[in-house]
Every structure is written in structure tokens, then in C-alpha cells.
Amino acid sequence: MRHRESNGLSGIQGQAPNGPLDLTLLRTFLAVHRTGSFTAAARLLGLSQPTVTTQIRSLERQLGRELFGRLPRGVAPTPVADDLAAQIADPLDALVAVAVRGQTGESGPVDPVHLAGPAELLCTRALPALAPLVEQGVRLRVTTGLTDELLDGLRAGHSDLVIATIRPRGRALTAVPLTDEEFVLVASPQWAERTGQDRIATEGPAALRGVPLVAYAEDLPIARRYWRHVFGTRLTGQAAVTVPDLRGVLSAVVAGAGITVLPRYLCQHELAAGTLVQLLTPDDPPINTSFLVQRPGASDNPHLALVRDRLLREAPTW
Secondary structure, eight states: OOOOOTTHHHHHHTTOOSSOOOHHHHHHHHHHHHHTOHHHHHHHHTOOHHHHHHHHHHHHHHHTSOOEEEOSSSEEEOHHHHHHHHHHHHHHHHHHHHHHHHHHTTSOOOOOEEEEEOHHHIIIIIHHHHHHHHTTTOOEEEEEOOHHHHHHHHHTTSOSEEEESSOOSSSSSEEEEEEEEEEEEEEOHHHHHHHOHHHHHHHGGGGGTTOOBEESSTTOHHHHHHIIIIISSOOOSOOSEEOSSHHHHHHHHHTTSOEEEEEHHHHHHHHHHTSSEEOOOOSSOOEEEEEEEEOSSOOSOHHHHHHHHHHHHHGGGO
């Protein structure tokens, strides 16, 4: 968790930098802040990593403050950087939108941005986040499916961006962490009462023997991971209901079909309303990171940057 300092940005403002801040430096800074990596930012901007490093160091010298600390993988923003990003994100994104309109005003409509990913995350989080871009002239073409197939489509040029549930291997694609999903074991209040949450906490999966399981697929990928991570055992048995859409899994479990494992973002409203109950609260819940993936290099479509940056900006709130 990032700890913010209330006086971080005022400290920057009070230093009266030497001259106005360069918009190019701020754009590079925002890319690093959103991706958490000089390397990823360089790929997204079509720059070399040394160029990104030089620009960030130049901005730090101009501000007189450190913006990023080194991590084993990537960088971590300082509280000053968080405050700076919060102040410039809206104006800079607006400038990009104006530039895009100016660039394309005389040459006809820009090609659609082809976005692909899991149906649930796209429909419940990504598309609502991207809706304001439509008024700016952005056109979207959305494809849903499994990550491996969608990444193959990205390599073949069928998509511009893919939200992937795994990091792609190799360097043929650029992947930036987008959001973390926490998985929760849930049931309707009736099944929670019949099963007994205290029993699950003390007896583990033995307390769930005979309880119907609702799953995404026959091989129970999400539930098997939960069992292995939380209970330290292998999940055996078969699903009572399989639905190849987690929204269908959610609706079946709310209606009383049994228990399941879901990403918290998908069922948080039902948990808050009491129509679902979290059966167990482990100290170390299973987490899965989603990645925003694209082909390296600059794109000819100026709207791609708008979509990409909007997703990177909004995903931490999911």
C-alpha cells in the first residue's frame, strides 16, 4: 500500500523549478508511474529505456525530488510521484485527446481499437472505464475468450490490446501489470448456514464434502487453485454445474446452486448486500495478476494510447 504525504506536491510547487515543466517529461513520467517500470514505459512510448531513464532523471533534477525507488522488478513511486501523477493525469490525458482530434480531423475517422480479454472483466470493469472515450471519437471492437487464444490473436494482428490472466512468455509481446484479483470462497446464506463457517475454518475442505460445486469449467481451474493455495490439498470430485462465464457462476450460486470461488471484484456487491457469504477469510488469499498486453513499438492508431492509458489509470480502482 502506498502512503501519501499531504505536503508532497506542495513541496514540489514550493521549489519553483527552473522554468516550466516539459510536457514530454511529464508524459514519460506518467507512463512510468502507470506501468511501474522504465522498461515497460519505454516500450509503450516507443522509446529506448536509456531515454526514459534520462528523462525521469531530468524531471527529478528539475523538481529537486526523487520520484521513483528501485525494486527487484520495476520501480515504486514515492509519495511525491503519487501526488504529481494525481495532479497531471487529467490535464495530460485531455491534451492527448485534443492532439488526437487535431491529428485526425482532416483524414477521416480513426480505425477502431480492438480490445480482447475475459468477458467478465471486460464487461464489468474495462468497458465502463472506457465509456467516456467514446464521446471523444474512440471506436472499440471487443472480443472475449481465453487468454492463450487471445494472445495468439494479438500476435497475428487480430487485436491491439489484450487483458491477459497470465504474463505472456518471451519478448514478442509487451505486458504491463494491470490489476490484481483476489479469489474468495462464497455461497448463498442458506448454504453458508448449512455448511457452517466455523467448521470450514477448523476442518478445512472436509467440511465441504458433499456440497455442490459450481465452476467455470470441468477441470475446475479456479477452485483447484484455491484448494491448493488455501487448504494445501488437491481438489477432487466434479462440479454440479459448469458455466463458461463467471457471471453465470455468480447468478447460480446466488440462487442457491452451491458454492464456488470467484474474483472479489465480480461479487463484491452481492457480498455487501448479503446475497452471498464469504465462507472463509484466509490470511493469505490467492491472488491473480492480470496484464495489459500489446505488440512492441509505436502504433499508427492514436486512439490506442488513449485506451491503454485509460485502462492503466482506472484498473487500480477495480
